[in-house]
Amino acid sequence: MRFLKIFRGNTVAPLSEAQQLTAYRSSGDVGVLGALYEPYMEMVFALCYKYLQDEDAGKDAVMQIFEKLVLELKTHEVEHFKSWLHSVCRNYCLMQLRAKKAFVTADDIDNEESETFLISDGPEESLFDEKQFDALEMCLGTLQKEQRTAIQLFYMQEKCYREISEDTGFDLSKVKSYIQNGKRNLKICIEKNGRK
Known part of the structure; x- marks a missing residue:
């Protein structure tokens, strides 16, 4: 090459x-x-x-x-x-x-959790379509500030829990909770807004 x-x-x-x-x-x-x-x-x-x-x-x-x-x-x-x-x-x-x-399927990207966390529970589901992408952008704004920050740092900047804790001042034990709750809230919001 x-x-x-x-x-x-x-x-x-x-x-x-x-x-x-x-x-x-x-x-x-x-x-x-x-x-x-x-x-x-x-x-x-x-x-x-x-x-x-x-x-x-x-x-x-x-x-x-x-x-x-x-x-x-x-x-x-x-x-x-x-x-x-x-x-x-x-x-x-x-x-x-x-x-x-x-459309990109989860199989196309080896089912990487960082790629599929928002949309797909099964390997055959599409990762993103246009409505879902728009819903993602909108739904990120609806999260509590701590959840949104933790989600963005973990999934979009690929930082580990410790790095997120150091960057934000969040207690290390809270970081995982913010990510899990934020992920769940995003999924619910996207399903309501991105699949009409």
């Missing part, structure tokens, strides 16, 4: 990911961002191909996501680049599928 090699050799000295992020934010040098992104391009392609089921669409997604990073990393403070990038890729692909009004 030669297209994945486009950023090789763009930096002179190796920097840590944190240093690369800081350097990019301060300089806006796309070469620095390219060097940061390059080791993850195969992961991005594999993830996008898994969702989009098309090699050309996967290749396009790798480039589109890089362009998205060029803008987002100028303003976003990212601590765990790999997990944040994984979330960006997943959300990008879901938006592409939504735009095409396509």
